[in-house]
Amino acid sequence: MLSLADVQAARDRIGDAAAHTPIQYSNTFSRFTKAEIYLKCEQFQRTGAFKIRGATNRIATLSDEQREAGVVTASAGNHAQGVALAATRAGVDAKIVMPENAPISKVKATEGYGASIVLHGSDYDEAQARAHAIEEEEDRFYLHAFDDEDVMAGQGTIGLEIVEDLPEVDTVVVPIGGGGLISGIATAVKGLDPDVRVVGVQAEGASTVADALNKGHPVAVDAVDTIADGIAVREVGSHTFEVIEERVDEVVTVSDREIAMAITNLLERSKLLAEGAGAAALAATLEGKFETTEGEVVVPLVCGGNIDPNVLTTVLMSGLIESGRYLRLRTVLKDQPGTLTELTRIVADQRANIYGIQHDRTARDIGMGSAEVEIDLETRGHEHVARLVDALEDRGYPVEILV
Structure with missing residues (x-):
């Protein structure tokens, strides 16, 4: 089985081909979790991810x-x-x-x-x-993407950097696709300090390891479905599974919604761009998918930042909706002069910003003399949304929240 010596030898071979990436402390995420959160920023790696x-x-x-x-x-x-x-x-x-x-x-x-x-x-x-x-x-x-001991050893050099740069580390959180990354990191981390906990994270739509651990061997699924394309693998590797089974302490899953929120939080709070797989470890940490104690030193790995701009647009919009920062609603008003002005005045009084508005007097499901209005709004959180909806309903406007 892969050894610490294999990982150390890999570091010598790699030399300056791969950068020694930084570990960044996050006040914000530490406050959210009450743990001490340090991000291993592998998205700064050459090619934008750990695979080099x-x-x-x-x-x-x-x-x-x-x-x-x-x-x-x-x-x-x-x-x-x-x-x-x-x-x-x-x-x-x-x-x-x-x-x-x-x-x-x-x-x-x-x-x-x-x-x-x-x-x-x-x-x-x-x-x-x-x-x-x-x-x-x-x-x-x-050249296999993950189920190869030399590949696993190369990825494990991240684990050497984490323990050497942050000796007080208690928990390392690593995304899992085929398992090459976590196998290498777990080998390095446990080899240097057996007391460090290693937690693996999979996307719910590509969750293969939990079933494999229950059955004692890799198990293939028919299809995968997740925004985290970097860990969208139908079956964990046979070599990587052996290492995961022996050296990984816990494996948890996160939803695409939770991954999207982590991408949004990383970008807004830490000014770091991550792809879906790159944000999975932080998503599990922020969502409390594994138990932490106050003051525990936790290192979620941000393993890559190569996100497609079109995907990023969708993910950010999802994150804004989830956090109550974007709202689309539908209401009905009388089709007469001044009513639209009154509606927008209520919105303005509640300090919401209108992105777009659509007015339709021909909608089939409204009565004669009425008009249907859809409004896209910038809001400041769920409490703000609730106050806005209450204000509209108090003035007699029926409100249907669309997103």
């Missing part, structure tokens, strides 16, 4: 014959970028198979790092099947 570590270590261990043949791999995006950059640096030809719905930003970035791209399938597993076919057709070396 494992890819660099694995390519460094290839034989001359394997290097000459080139590598092929499958990835939802971050592993693709890590392999592309690591291979280019080492002078190795790389071909990457990515799901057809992979974020455009990640596809373009992977091409920019020098790899050739094949788009295939609806998710990682279908892309992986195509990559294995290319492995056979072109006699390339298949």
Whole structure:
């Protein structure tokens, strides 16, 4: 099984190919949880995520014959970028198979790092099947995204940095997709300090580890569905599962709503941009998915920041709605001069800001002489929303909250 010595050897191989990323204390998140929250900011890593570590270590261990043949791999995006950059640096030809719905930003970035791209399938597993076919057709070396001990060891160098930079750490929180990241980190952390707790986090729509732990072996699911595309994997690896089973203390899940809120909080409170997988560990921490004590030193890993701008727009809107910062409502008023002005005056008196307004006197479900109005509003939280709705209803306006 993967050892601390393997991770330490990986750090020597990686050298300056991967940055030693910072750990940032968060007053805000510490206040929310009553624990001491330090963010391991791996989104500042080269390529915007941790994958460059494992890819660099694995390519460094290839034989001359394997290097000459080139590598092929499958990835939802971050592993693709890590392999592309690591291979280019080492002078190795790389071909990457990515799901057809992979974020455009990640596809373009992977091409920019020098790899050739094949788009295939609806998710990682279908892309992986195509990559294995290319492995056979072109006699390339298949560089697994997670179920490879050299890859796991490379990712584990994050764990070395956490314990060395923050010796007082009590708990490390790590997202889980295929398990390569948490396997490496748990090996490093437990090897340096067995008393440190390691908590794994999966998205509810791609939760495979809990069932695997119950059954004692990896279990595949038919499909995955989550905004956290970096951990949207149908089955944990066989090698990674062995390490998780032995060295990870607890595995919890978070919803897409909770992930979206964590992305929003990171951006607004810490000025840090994270993708879905990158925010999962913080989401679990903020939502109390595992028990913490006052003053406990907790390090959620922000493992990547490569979020597609279109996804970010959707996520931020979801976060604003969830926190009561954005409201869309529908009401009905008399279709006569001045009534719309009166409605907007009430909104203004309540200090809500109108983003947009739609007035329709032809809606089928209202009476003659009435008009239906939908308003998009900037609000300041759930209490503010409640006061606004009360003010409208007190003036006789029926209110239906749409989002």
